Amino acid sequence: MGKTLFESPSFANHEGVHAFYDEKTGLKAIVAVHSTARGPAVGGTRMWNYASSAEALEDVLRLSKGMSYKNAVADLEMGGGKSVIIGDSRTQKTPELFHAFGRYLNGLGGHYYAAEDVGTSVEDIAEARKVTEFVLGLKDGPEASGDPSPVTAEGVFRSNLVVARRLFNQNDMTGLTVAIQGVGHVGAYLAEKLHKAGAKLIITDVNQANLEAVAAKTGAEIVAPDAIYDVAADIYAPCALGATLNPQTLDRLKVKAVCGAANNQLATADIGDELFKRGVLYAPDYVINGGGIINVASEMNARQTGGAYDPSWVEGKLSRLMETFEEILERSVAENKPTHLIADAIAEARIKAAADKKAEAQKV
Known part of the structure; x- marks a missing residue:
């Protein structure tokens, strides 16, 4: 980044930046929480073979701030966050890696919810779901929103x-x-x-x-x-x-x-x-x-109301977005x-x- 974290323009007043390492699985992850003003931070988990941890940090900060803006403009009761896993998604993925990631999400206590992104899939999120509730974008179950x-x-x-x-x-x-x-x-x-x-x-x-x-x-x-x-x-x-x-x-x-x-x-x-x-x-x-994040957010709505995936809720938010x-x-x-x-x-x-x-x- 060329500067310390707090001095970097990419820092952009993030509420939290968390680095996680798990020796057993080789997990190296960074979670950035830009804002929880509107609700828990929500954003995808990107797995990418970054050249350095500095490059990964720069990317996650930029993407996290972007999610705050996307979620706000879609009028969702969610803040913005993002996570990156440093590694080759084609060769270094294991179920255990996402179990470790899920356990670290538990440590954040619901400040951040992860979802699929570049280099990750709904199957990966399903693995994390086995150990944490703090993921969205599921393909199975009554609340599952499926392909966005x-x-x-x-x-x-x-x-x-x-x-x-x-x-x-x-x-x-x-x-x-x-x-x-x-x-x-x-x-x-x-x-x-x-x-x-x-x-x-x-x-x-x-x-x-x-x-x-x-x-x-x-x-x-x-x-x-x-x-x-x-x-x-x-x-x-x-x-x-x-x-x-x-x-x-x-x-x-x-x-x-x-x-x-x-x-x-x-x-x-x-x-x-x-x-x-x-x-x-x-x-x-x-x-x-923003339709994709609205679809994913419907799962949080379903959990809060104790209901199932509701297409009418998604349609209401999408119509509001068009306004x-x-x-x-x-x-x-x-x-x-x-x-x-x-x-x-x-x-x-x-x-x-x-x-x-x-x-x-x-x-x-």
Whole structure:
């Protein structure tokens, strides 16, 4: 990080940073709790072969703060946190590793709930669940929310409809071309929804089987991965890796809007400023892809109410999220500010309001 923890810009006033090591299983994990103002911190567990513990710490701090914002803008009674396990997910995973991780989560006493993320799966979370209650995103049981991908895709699809109304004055996607980068889980669901709504699709992916499957269902045109930035399209929907909006790609894009599911689409915040200056509508990624965390959060709701997974609760939160997205677009125009800054301001205001209320209640 180049600086001590508290001096680093990435620290961002985190409430807690916890490092765990288990000699028997080789577990090396870091849990970052950014904020519990709105409720217990919730965020995924990433397993990655980081070059150093410093790199892992930098990543978990950045991701943890992002979860505070995502959960706040989705109006969930949850704070933000994240965890990373240092190791190769292809060769170093064992059930015992996740049992050890679960036991360490118990030590945090419910301040942080883990879920699947890059390098981990619902099966891994199920292993941790054998020793801890502090995990979410289960595939079995009455409260289990299952695969979050369809709900994530639904939120991104509805956001595309909002963009179609605002930019093209139409209530469906008829006649609009959407360039989808990445047709894995979320991207494939999104492609089907856009196709049914009348959109013409141009798709790319590094996985040929995914491409062929989606093209067969939707009639999409397939292009090489790097060519997606140069196609003639109305909307660019990044649904794979982050940082695809960067100085190298900005001048190549010919779209009027960016509206996709990928996390961390802006390589740097000033890319969002530049899109705004160029008149390109940017749908803030952590806002419109919030369907997944809403689906996961439904498990916490089920536990609190003693009930089961409730699709109507998920739908209510998703509808509220779309209202927030519309508010962001309206304020962007009214205040003449980029959408990503408006989204951040809304998230920060919600976190601060909850923190102030919590502080008042804790006065002695």
